[in-house]
Amino acid sequence: MGTTNADIHVDEISEDLSFVAASAVMRKIRAQAELLAKVDGPILILGESGSGKEVAARLIHKISARSGYRFLKVNCAELASDLPENELFGCEGGASIGGTEMNTGRFGLCDKGTVLLDEVTEMPARHQAKLLYLLQDKQFRGENRVDVDVRILAATSVNIEKALAEKRLREDLYYHLSTFTVRLPPLRERRDELQVLLGYFMNRTAERYGLAPRSFSDALLAACQHYSWPGNLRELENFVKRYLVMGDEPVALSELRPQVGFRLAEEVRQGRPLEPASRKDRDNSEDANGLKSLVRSIKGEAEKNAISNTLAKTGWNRKEAARLLSISYRGLLYKIEQYQLTPPSSYFSPLTKNRAWRNGQGH
Ligand SMILES: Nc1ncnc2c1ncn2[C@@H]1O[C@H](COP(=O)(O)OP(=O)(O)O)[C@@H](O)[C@H]1O
Ligand SMILES: [Mg+2]
Structure with a gap:
């Protein structure tokens, strides 16, 4: 088959x-x-x-x-x-x-x-x-x-x-x-199939939406090769979908610009040393993207505050917090890990410790 x-x-x-x-x-x-x-x-x-x-x-x-x-x-x-x-x-x-x-x-x-x-x-x-x-x-x-x-x-x-x-x-x-x-290896460890996957998702999505497939410029392909794809094939697929529909190469390129904090958090999360590409990206972004990274860090701070306030409001009931924030439960778990948010110790009673918290039950 x-x-x-x-x-x-x-x-x-x-x-x-x-x-x-x-x-x-x-x-x-x-x-x-x-x-x-x-x-x-x-x-x-x-x-x-x-x-x-x-x-x-x-x-x-x-x-x-x-x-x-x-x-x-x-x-x-x-x-x-x-x-x-x-x-x-x-x-x-x-x-x-x-x-x-x-x-x-x-x-x-x-x-x-x-x-x-x-x-x-x-x-x-x-x-x-x-x-x-x-x-x-x-x-x-x-x-x-x-x-x-x-x-x-x-x-x-x-x-x-x-x-x-x-x-x-x-x-x-x-x-x-x-x-x-x-x-299954992460996408960044099988970059040799990235171009095939881009073409595959482009053709499949174009067919589904009844649109003509859009081609990728060399610059865009190179940016895809350098990007770390923390969301793996799901992220790649959504990226292709956006590029197909919006057709805006500068926007697509800006999406692939390394988000320094995000990537560092991701690499640290995976317990991996920085890849050469990300180190290079980080250096570039320090001089060229001063304003952009400032905006990003302010956005990150605001997001972190919103999440931590909502968790406090729901007594660390993460399912409820995800609902209030209109993000997926998994998305929230990821953000909690990304921003290293931890519940105050008073939320743990000796009996309910791990379970209640992990199941999003809170108190
Ligand atoms: N080997 C693959 N071939 C084609 N598409 C894939 C492949 N792996 C993942 N995808 C795409 O990425 C999406 C996410 O994959 P999924 O299996 O749900 O990831 P996971 O379960 O590891 O989170 C799928 O819906 C599919 O469209
Ligand atoms: Mg899954």
Whole structure:
């Protein structure tokens, strides 16, 4: 089902989603996916946000024997810690509601299919315990004792060793999930496929919007090559969309200008030393972009204040704060990390410590 054009491999997953592999590392991952599709066990997919974990999971499902059945993504960060386990996994044996009613949970909707547990380290502890039990038991049983058979894939964008050390993810569950691990490199580590991806997203979006594809000048391509793409392919795709619609090269170029603070925060977050390109960018921006970086730092300060005030107002209930700020929950988590905001210690009672805060429950 894949289209191979010299070194470019494209698998169509659905009408508007394909898996593109145009670098050696991505072609290797494509080959791995093919093998793993045949092995019907759990897989842990690691990679930064936007690096393509969900696309890889959908590809594995698509080329597996389960492709005729459903693919279900469960966002573990959105699972309330008080969600009854049954609603997710169904429940085993015992009295069923109303005698005949089936309760196979969300997993039951996906019988014979694949479930992707996205941001698995955010799964509430009680669900982790139940999932471990079910994985050990191999099968998921519904209340009517009909077995529910799903393949579990799990994904995370956080540092897994850190999540284990902080006991956010159970170690025994991790060993079950990580028999096979796929690690998607960030886009800045596969710049050799950047140009192919730009062309791919441009053609696909142009077709979808009924517009003529726009070409990239050498200057714009060079700027893309130098940029660090902290949001990875998701950011790249949105950049192409904006450039196609707005057609404004100076604006596109200015979007790719290194945002010094942002990039530094990103590199520090990844625990990586600065790449030569960013060091060069930083030097350039110091003399040429004095006013711009001043404006940026003022904007950053204002954003940081708005976020920290809203968190204080909601008692660090981050879901509520994200709603008030009209940004996504994930976006808010990212900003909290970027600005290194921490809740006052009074928000932690000894019992609720980690969990309540991480689930956005606050107080
Ligand atoms: N290998 C790929 N080929 C084509 N598009 C991709 C690929 N990886 C990611 N994308 C694009 O980037 C977007 C974000 O990818 P996604 O898998 O949701 O990232 P993650 O789950 O790692 O945050 C996708 O919707 C898709 O459009
Ligand atoms: Mg994702």
